Amino acid sequence: MALGSWSLLAIFELVIFITTFPLLAFGWLMGAKGKNPIRDAPFESGQTRLGEARLRYMMQYYPYLIMYVAFDVVAMFLFTWGLAFASLPFAQGYLFLVFVAILAVPLGYALYLSGRRDLW
Amino acid sequence: MVTQLQGLPGLQELINSVLKIITSRTFLEIVVFPGFLNVLLSAAFLTWLERKVIARVQLRIGPLYAGMWGILQPIADGIKLLFKEMILPELADAKLLMLCALGLMMLAAAPIVAIPFGEGLVIANMDVGLVFVFAVLSLFPSVVLLIGWGSNSKYSFLGGLRSLFQQVAYEIPMWLSVLGIVMLTGTLNLTEIVRAQQKVWFVIPQILGFAVFFTAALAELERTPFDLPEAETELVMGWMTELSGAAFMVGFLAMYTKLYVMSALITTLFLGGWSGPSIVPEPLWVVLKTFLVAGVIVIIRGTFPRVRVDILLRTGWTRLLLLALANVFVTVIMIWLGFGWVWRV
Secondary structure: OOOOHHHHHHHHHHHHHHHHHHHHHHHHHHOOOOOOOOOOOOOOOOOOOOOOOOOOOOOOOHHHHHHHHHHHHHHHHHHHHHHHHHHOOHHHHHHHHHHHHHHHHHHHHHHHHHHOHHHO | OHHHHOOOHHHHHHHHHHHHHHOOHHHHHHHOOOOHHHHHHHHHHHHHHHHHHHHHHOOOOOOOOOOHHHOOHHHHHHHHHHOOOOOOOOOOOHHHHHHHHHHHHHHHHHHHHOOOOOOOOOOOOOOOHHHHHHHHHOOHHHHHHHHHHHHOOHHHHHHHHHHHHHHHHHHHHHHHHOHHHHHHHOOOOHHHHHHOOOOOOOOOOOHHHHHHHHHHHHHHOOOOOOOHHHOHHHHOOHHHOOOOHHHHHHHHHHHHHHHHHHHHHHHHHHOOOOOOOOOOOHHHHHHHHHHHHHHHHHHHHHHOOOOOHHHHHHHHHHHHHHHHHHHHHHHHHHHHOOOHHHHOO
16 A cells, blocks of 8 residues: 555644644643633733734834745745756856846845835 | 454454554554654653753753653643643634644644655655755744734734744745755755765765754744744743643644754754664664754753844844855855765765
8 A cells, every 4th residue: 555645744644633632622621611801811911901912013024024035936946956956067057156146136135125224 | 352253254354454554564654653653752852851951051950750850741741731721811712722733733743754764764755855844844934923813912922923034034044055955966855865975974065054054943943042932031932922721732842843853854954864883773863863953952042142133133134044055156166076976876
């Protein structure tokens, strides 16, 4: 009986699920129950809770996220290039160096933007 | 026993087929050795190891009473947490929190499927093992953010946000640091990568990549010096603040499972996997090296201070990314100079 990689992964995840889920259910059923407004309040270092926690937070590090989107895709392309690298002739490898050098320019600009605090 | 069951041929067949499945190699691999029990026991052992090592660093003794040297302490903790009351904040999404704790555990253990623990001793010998492992690791931040959001508590949400930024920032250097290995071996299969290291481990030619990967792994694991998401003095316990009882146990176990998996990944990629003198069997080499790496990570937690958020992000994007790219260039030069044959399989 030969199973494919993904079916083996699915079986493994199933094993984790059927052993972990009862733990949670057991804890839910066996643990003490009770209602108390003070105990049920979210932890705020002993202070009285001030409204919900789902507020608007300032996205201070936004340029980093933009860089992530770009470099995530680039990294994936680099992997396909790296796989074939040893069997490529000299010229393609050389082209790659140029590509990375071009890549460094927007990276540097994004880092400059993220360093300028007045833009946040 | 056999004569008694002869009246029920269907039952006999059923028992036989169940026995056949239970004793099959695939089943044992999934449930016992590289699979489930290995992960669970190692994660429990790592909680003990961490407490003991940090206690030694701080001139304490650590757990002592449960079993020899307190080795049964994780089991005692587990039983205690199972019977604790699950206190969730009144506005929290209880179902979402439970689901996320469960999903965190399933995600944390998933990479072990592709990591080889010996020649042929791997649950699923994936051709894209490396990409699979990174894909699973990159799903973590979203689950963590969901836990922070679902708790509806300010500390939890801040911890979740910090975790998201940190893991996102350190993913790219982490990927690029293993690009050198992919170039040298020409494969993404983790078993093949270990086979390629039989002559020289990758920690020697890829020392720069190893340094970057190790640092990025610390950040991905949210451990000191990058443990901002659960900085105890600021955010109590980060995104885990509002988990309690069994949900906390599962989430905590998931974090230690991730530590084990990440150490196993470092072992596989850089420290030669199962290769070593044959005085010790192959799987034991992997486990020993993994615990060694995990021990180093734990000692770092005991000795290093915490860095600031902006320093963390800038270090990830400037220093580490540049170092990873430098590592790629060093590898390119190495292959052009003709050293590549050592690691070709």
